[in-house]
Amino acid sequence: MADLISQPALTGLPVTLGRATVAALDPGRVTSIAPYPGRDLSTALAPLRFPAPGEVVSNGSIRLVWAGREMAFLLGAPAPDLTGLAAVTDQSDGWVWVSLEGDDAAAVLARLSPLDLRPASFAPGTAARSTLNHLPALIIRTSETRFELASFRSMAGTLKEELHHAMQAVAARAAL
């Protein structure tokens, strides 16, 4: 069998402009879990549980993040055996992840996403599916000034480009 070499989806990171830094992020293994209708996953997922919309359920470094209607992403650990309970798919190589951090992180994101990013409506410790311009994205807010962004790996270059433009604009406005 061919000896495959893993390649990062993004190069040239981290980048800091003004008060925001975008850096590559390795979330570990990523598995989507989509429960079949009417199945109870609570025993199989313990000590985690299936997240409600927008919720991030964590246990140490393992996280189960809501990622869409009746779907969650398990980050940082192999999936438990969910045979007959849920559709389980390895997504590790399908998504690209970056972190966006700094006092202007929310201002940068606000230029790309229509989400209401005020902490009162998008609280630290929660997740949202939204868009970054035309890119579909999963956005996890880990603190008021730090976000983890995921988009399709085939669009990694566009993700970096969009973030770079927004960071330039926010930094330029701050420098006026």
Add this chain to the structure above:
Amino acid sequence: MRIPCPCCGPRDRREFTYYGASDYLDRPAEGADLEAWDNYLHLRDNPAGVTRDLWYHDPCQAWLEVTRNTVTHEILSAHPVSEVSA
């Protein structure tokens, strides 16, 4: 324009894709006459006022039946199609 996604809460119109009138939910039964199919495919009301249509919320992958007013642009309600047709 903001649409209240039952799953995600109120979201900007940019996150949604329009499909068409909610007439698409009333598909004629197999063997229905030609007139029923003609109505289903081609005949639409064009009300100045309350109308119902289908929108897809791209981020969370939910189909919604949205009731809105074409005159005031008010969004009156949004329900998942999976519940409407169940």
